[in-house]
Amino acid sequence: xxxxxxxxxxxxxxxGRRARHKALxxxxxxxxxxxxxxxxxxxxxRPGKALRPAMCLAACGAFGGDPDRAMPTAAALELLHTxxxxxxxxxxxxxxxxxxxxxxRRYGRAVAINTGDGLIVYAMAALDDNRSLLGRRxxxxxxxxxxxxxxxxVEGQAMELGWQRRGRIDLTPDDYLDLIMKxxxxxxxxxxxxxxxxxxxxxxxxxxxxxxxxxxLGAAFQIRDDVLNLVGGERYGKEILGDIREGKRTLxxxxxxxxxxxxxxxxxxxxxxxxxGERTPPMVEEVAQMMHRHGSIAFAEEFxxxxxxSAQVAFEEAFGAVPDSPExxxxxxxxxxxxxxxx
Amino acid sequence: xxxxxxxxxxxxxxxxxSAASVVARYAxxxxxxxxxxxxxxxxxxxxASMAVFARExxxxxxxxxxxxxxxxLPAVIAGETxxxxxxxxxxxxxxxxxxxxxxxxxxxxxxxxxPSSALSVSPRVVESMAAGGRQEVRLAAAVPFGxxxxxxxxxxxxxxxxxxxxxxxxxxxxxxx
Numbered sequence: 272x273x274x275x276x277x278x279x280x281x282x283x284x285x286x287g288r289r290a291r292h293k294a295l296x297x298x299x300x301x302x303x304x305x306x307x308x309x310x311x312x313x314x315x316x317r318p319g320k321a322l323r324p325a326m327c328l329a330a331c332g333a334f335g336g337d338p339d340r341a342m343p344t345a346a347a348l349e350l351l352h353t354x355x356x357x358x359x360x361x362x363x364x365x366x367x368x369x370x371x372x373x374x375x376r377r378y379g380r381a382v383a384i385n386t387g388d389g390l391i392v393y394a395m396a397a398l399d400d401n402r403s404l405l406g407r408r409x410x411x412x413x414x415x416x417x418x419x420x421x422x423x424x425v426e427g428q429a430m431e432l433g434w435q436r437r438g439r440i441d442l443t444p445d446d447y448l449d450l451i452m453k454x455x456x457x458x459x460x461x462x463x464x465x466x467x468x469x470x471x472x473x474x475x476x477x478x479x480x481x482x483x484x485x486x487x488l489g490a491a492f493q494i495r496d497d498v499l500n501l502v503g504g505e506r507y508g509k510e511i512l513g514d515i516r517e518g519k520r521t522l523x524x525x526x527x528x529x530x531x532x533x534x535x536x537x538x539x540x541x542x543x544x545x546x547x548g549e550r551t552p553p554m555v556e557e558v559a560q561m562m563h564r565h566g567s568i569a570f571a572e573e574f575x576x577x578x579x580x581s582a583q584v585a586f587e588e589a590f591g592a593v594p595d596s597p598e599x600x601x602x603x604x605x606x607x608x609x610x611x612x613x614x
Numbered sequence: 615x616x617x618x619x620x621x622x623x624x625x626x627x628x629x630x631x632s633a634a635s636v637v638a639r640y641a642x643x644x645x646x647x648x649x650x651x652x653x654x655x656x657x658x659x660x661x662a663s664m665a666v667f668a669r670e671x672x673x674x675x676x677x678x679x680x681x682x683x684x685x686x687l688p689a690v691i692a693g694e695t696x697x698x699x700x701x702x703x704x705x706x707x708x709x710x711x712x713x714x715x716x717x718x719x720x721x722x723x724x725x726x727x728x729p730s731s732a733l734s735v736s737p738r739v740v741e742s743m744a745a746g747g748r749q750e751v752r753l754a755a756a757v758p759f760g761x762x763x764x765x766x767x768x769x770x771x772x773x774x775x776x777x778x779x780x781x782x783x784x785x786x787x788x789x790x791x
Contacts, residue, residue: 412648419647443765444628444723445684445781448636457640475648479641486637529723529764533788570625570723577626578633 279608282601286328286345287321293346294353297393310378310386311393314353317369322492323348326463326605330481332598333590336471340404344413344466347397351417352458354390355424357383362432363517364547367510405470412475413466420462427454435518438544442525444574448490450520456489464589480589487582491609494575497521498568499612501559515555518543522574523567527558530565572610579610621725628721631769635779685753685770689785692761697754700770700780702740713740713772715751720766720784728766728784732756735770755784763788 294315298308324345331341359365360373361383367373375383398417401410430450434442464481500514501523514521531539539561542554562568583606590599687696702713715735720728736752743749753770763786769779 415648419644443767443783445632445636445767448632452636452640479645482641482644483637486640487633490633526723566724573622573625574629576622577629580626581630581633 279604283321283325286325290324290345290349291315293342294349297397307389311389323352323463327467329598329601330464330467331471334468334471334473341467341470343397343400347394350390350394354387357387420457423453423457434520440528442520447522447525451493455493456486460489461485484585484589487578487585491575491579494571498571512555512559515558516550517547522571523562526567526570527562579606582606624721684781687784689787690757691787691789692757693759695756699750702749716771718768720768722764722766726762757786761786
């Protein structure tokens with residue numbers, strides 16, 4: 272691992288530790304803890320990347336604000352992200368999350384779904400703290416930003432599930448980018464950056480550049496995530512080839528549907544018409560081999576690199592006029608990290 | 615540069631252009647949504663209401679999704695010409711008094727290219743448009759003989775509005791199908 276990558280991961284861990292500590296405070300309640308707090312804290316106590324709170328706290332610092340004032344917002348992001356993960360794992364019937372069994376494997380589907388709901392309520396409580404900390408006006412603005420983000424995320428998730436349910440195979444890379452803008456980027460990068468900037472005192476009319484930077488960064492992140500699902504090593508922590516088994520319309524699958532021979536395309540279509548439980552490991556492996564053979568993974572990596580280049584340009588647009596600081600350097604270094612990370 | 619470098623560069627450019635198109639739409643969308651967030655219109659206690667949260671987040675799932683501006687030309691086989699229209703709607707005062715158009719090469723997922731020289735837009739220059747009016751622009755692609763089958767993608771650029779390209783897609787089918 273390079274020194275820069277180690278430094279970024281160490282910084283992510285520090286931001287994550289602070290945000291998770293704050294998030295766990297919101298789990299305190301009147302119940303005895305066993306039925307809700309214990310499963311709700313499960314994922315929070317597993318080491319994740321903590322990218323979302325890190326982006327929020329770093330953006331706040333880079334724009335000259337006090338990151339402590341962004342802490343409830345960072346905690347809300349981590350809680351909401353955790354809720355999405357719990358529900359995603361149920362929807363995808365995934366086995367592993369951060370190297371350990373998923374919540375529904377550990378506690379059952381009913382507890383997992385209720386825990387996800389609970390985490391959303393905790394996130395709203397964290398956001399509500401902004402009223403006393405930041406004032407009514409800014410708290411209202413942040414609540415609006417969260418609501419817009421939540422809409423995008425659930426619409427994106429619905430789109431992905433709909434594509435799978437309807438067996439869509441006529442998708443293009445543009446459709447994929449549209450999906451990940453909604454499903455991933457808004458809550459992973461765009462909102463955290465905008466929220467951090469607002470808390471630091473940036474005016475709303477200064478936020479457009481952060482949408483561009485956030486999307487390019489988030490798209491590079493998601494494409495790398497999809498590639499790692501095919502080629503990830505022992506640090507990856509999720510089920511390798513799980514995306515193929517679930518029939519996810521990744522950039523690699525979209526490319527393969529175009530590049531495959533007519534015979535291979537027919538086999539792929541038959542594979543995608545099966546329910547996830549009917550897709551056997553040899554079938555999944557065959558699709559992965561086709562992706563290797565037809566250059567679908569290399570295509571996705573180059574496509575992602577092009578977007579990462581745009582992110583570097585957009586970073587200058589968003590942060591160019593801001594004085595140098597460790598937070599600004601951290602955000603700048605996230606761009607190459609997103610394309611090269613191995614977990 | 616080797617052919618592999620060329621291909622990698624083209625795919626990177628494809629990614630960058632596609633992403634630029636998506637983000638332009640969403641930047642406008644969030645500005646519109648946030649314009650309604652004012653002190654008077656928003657009380658933060660709303661976030662404590664599960665009912666409001668559910669209505670606002672789940673409701674849009676049942677609304678039709680708007681499609682991006684995109685032109686899909688009729689599928690053809692190599693050696694044939696495909697043509698279609700895109701419509702420019704009154705963009706307000708034209709920058710420099712006119713609107714110029716150009717079209718990028720069309721690139722497939724495998725890196726095959728239909729060059730700009732095989733593509734045409736007509737008219738290339740729009741000198742004026744009536745307020746509230748619209749202008750048809752014809753787009754034609756003469757697919758060279760021997761062109762590989764597959765989906766090809768590219769852009770029509772409004773030179774005076776470079777951040778609003780229009781995506782173009784064309785499927786070249788295998789001969790004999």
